[in-house]
Amino acid sequence: MDVVRGGPADVPAIMRMLDDAQDWLAARGRTGQWGTDHWSGVPAAVDRFTSLATSGTVWLAMIDGAAAGVIITSTTSPDYVPPAPEPEHYVSLLVAARAFTGAGVGATLLAHARAEARAAGVGLLRVDCYDGDDHRLVAYYEKQGFTPVATFSAKNGTWPGRLLALRV
Template sequence: MDVVKGGPADVPAIMRMLDDAQDWLASLGRAGQWGTDHWSENPSAVDRFTQLATSGTVWLGLVHDDVAGVIITSVTPPDYVPPASEPEHYVSLLVTARAFAGAGVGAALLAHARAEARDAGVGLLRVDCYDGDDHRLVAYYEKQGFTPVATFTARNGTWPGRLLAQRV
C-alpha cells in the first residue's frame, strides 16, 4: 500500500467510505457509532469533513490506485476533548474502505501517523473513538498500541467516547 498526501478534493471519496462504514455498522446492529443517515447527504457533515480535510493533514492509503483508507491528523483535538499538556498529533479520522477491511490498512495508516509525529518532533499521538455497544473500536486502538486515558460523552450526552493516547 502506498500512502500519499490528500486534501479537500478527496472529501467525496472520504464520504463514500463513511457511508459504506455506516451501512456496515448498522448491519451489525451497531448504529450507535455513526447512525444510519448517510453523512454524504447531510450538508453540515460534508462541511465538517471538508473543514477537517482543509485544516488537518490528509493521508490516503492507495492499493493499485484505489483509495483503501484515509487518516486525517491535526495538531489540536476537537472541542469536546481537552488539549494535551504537550504538543501532539491528533487522529481526527481513520476509516477503511470496506473492500479492504481486515487487510491492515488502518494499522498502516496509524503507523504513518506515528512516523509523521516523530518526524515533526512530537511525542504524543491521541485519538478518540466510540465507546458504546461492544467496545470493539477501543479494543482495536489498544491493539494498535494506544492506552485509554479518559471517557467522555459528546453529541449532547448521547455518544459515549473514549480518549486514547500513545507515546511515539
C-alpha cells in the same frame, strides 16, 4: 499499499468510505456510533469533513490505484476532549474502505501518523472513538498500542466516547 498525501479534493472519496462503513455497522445492528443516515447526505457533516481535510493533514492508503483508507491528523484536539499537556498530533479521522477489510489499512495509516509525529518532533499521538455497544473500536486502538486516558460524552450526552493516547 502506498500512503500518499491527500486533501480537500478527496472529500468525495472520504464520504463514500464513511457511508460504506456506516452501512456495514448498521447491517450488524451497531447504529450507536454513526446512526443510519449517510454522512454524505448531511450538509453539516460534509462541511465538517471538508473542514477537517482543509485544516488537517490528509493521508490516503492506496491499493492498486484505489483509495483503501484515509487518516486525517491535526495539531489540535477537538473541543470535546481535554487539551493535551504537550504538543500532539491528533487523529481526527481514520476510516478504511470496506472492500479492503483485513488488509491492514488502519494499522498502516496509524503507523504513518506515528512516523509523521516523530518526524515533526512530536511525542504524543491521540485519538478519540466511540465507546458504546461492544467496545470493539476501543479494543482496536488498544491493539494498535494506544492507552485509554479518559472517557467523555458528546452529542448532548448521547454519544459515549473514549480518548486514547500513544507515545511516539
